[in-house]
Amino acid sequence: MKTSSLYESALTRGEYLPEVVAYYFKQWDNYSMPFHAHNQVEIMYVIEGHCCVEIEGESLFIKKGDFIIIDAEVPHRLLVENGSPCRMLNIEFRFQERKGFFPSIKDFAEEDKAFARLLKMNAPYILLKDPNEVYFVLKNLVLEMDERGKENLLMVHLLLSQLLIRIGRLAVEVKANEPQQQSNIYVKNVIAYLHENYDCEIQMKDIAADVNLHPGYLHRIFKNHTGLTVMEYLTSVRMEKAKMLLAQTEIPLIEISDYIGINSRQYFSSLFKKYTQQTPVEYRKAAVRRKEFASWERV
Template identity: 30%
Template sequence: MKTTVFEERSGGITISRVIRDYEYNMASRHFHEEYEIYYLLEGERYYFIDHSTHLVRNGSLVFINKNQVHKTSPVAGSSYHDRILIQLNSKQSDLVFTNPDFSLEEFFAEHSGVIRLDMDQQKYVEKLIYDMVREIREGQEGCRLMSGMRLMELLIYAARCLRQNDPYPVPAMLQTEKYLKVQEIADYISENYRSAGSLEEIAGRFFISKSYLSRIFKEVTGFTVNEYLNIRRIMKAKQLLSTPEPNVTAISEMLGYENVSYFERVFKKYAHTTPLRFRRQVLEDKKQLTERMGQSIITNKC
């Protein structure tokens, strides 16, 4: 059963708490333009991020950069979990997105991954989160500013915890031959997305059969090899489309696609829009964000 304890929205921030007591698998092909902060209150989950699998236990914070491939899956014998998810949409105006002294892009580039908190740190993080929820829910004067300030405090505090805490130990299960082999293959695809080759070629490079490669890659990551390769290519395409040049045909060739029509179909499948529309939207968003910078944004309504 799924229970939504709360879901609050304000100024580009969405906070939700959901409890599930069944074996929930996040949908495949999961990457998007929002930043995410995942906090596990109870339970255990596997969290695949980019090309590595992490065991996330209660009291862990997970930071997901925008357009970062990620997927959660259940741990055997531990289907129950209680989590809080904070999603940040930088297209919407708010203090945390327009403050010239704080960059979400830089923060998530430096701090994506899993942070394990001790008991005192957990209490402090939970207080900050529930303060944000209360501010949004009550909707008093300056609530967007207050919730944004709590969010910035949470991010800065988490960065300090990451520097202070001992490294998170890697569970023995994630050091098995299967997990290590999949991580090696995912690393290879991430670095060689333009010329990775066919499933047969990748399997041959790592001295395993196609069927075994297909099975273990799907089991560990939640993606097929071809899905993961295309996602990596489309992530790079989004980066290239965030500037006026090069043109779509050139980008298609740079990513290893044989023709631009096929590239456009794959891009639309994963990005839900065409390359040209994506470029226009990104450039317009950048223009609007630039216009907002330097302005003090305080509103009385959430």
């Protein structure tokens, strides 16, 4: 007897072992996979680049070092943009009744509380960031499977069990930090991204992709935490940088907008006046007067 879902109750009642049924390394580019489902649990690990996985109406942006576990029979598809290749390692597995003396899924659940909790999450997918340990196990698992010798079966079972236990511990740790603490981390990462990239042309999809969130969800949690939308916060960062450049440098006015990632001088002037109640010209003149007055006072 075989079972497919990671959350099948039979796994903690009977004696089952995980069994890999497919695995592959592959690089995708300009690819749009149709929605599909299969009767195996799938792990998709991004080795290089980034991609989007759509599941149950959500678009999940996944980048290097991230991986997703998709339960059996859950419709999903992979999307990779043209010119942005994504290299991945995928494995698919299900569960078969135990033969021999190797510890079963039930045995592991009885010994490891985090793994037992993983088997009860009943989530269509779990998206996690690798703390530099999951890929090592995955890669070794695939190398052992490539050998296909009987002497490799024990190592395959050991590595696959180790993989599931590590995933269980990661998933439980992430679950314990949600939702508030995880939201704080996302907002902190977005703010750091904006301060590092304000001088580039940025779209909401770029910011969302950097933190692996759907743009709509990111918009909600960011505004709840800061009182501003992501783009309003970006504008405030740019305007503060513009004020500094106008007051402390001699960069020509017509070039200031380029330094802060706004490709329209007219739009920059309009934003700046809305933000400071002064045009860029007026702000620089006022800054020059303040410097002159400060110099006069020191004399």
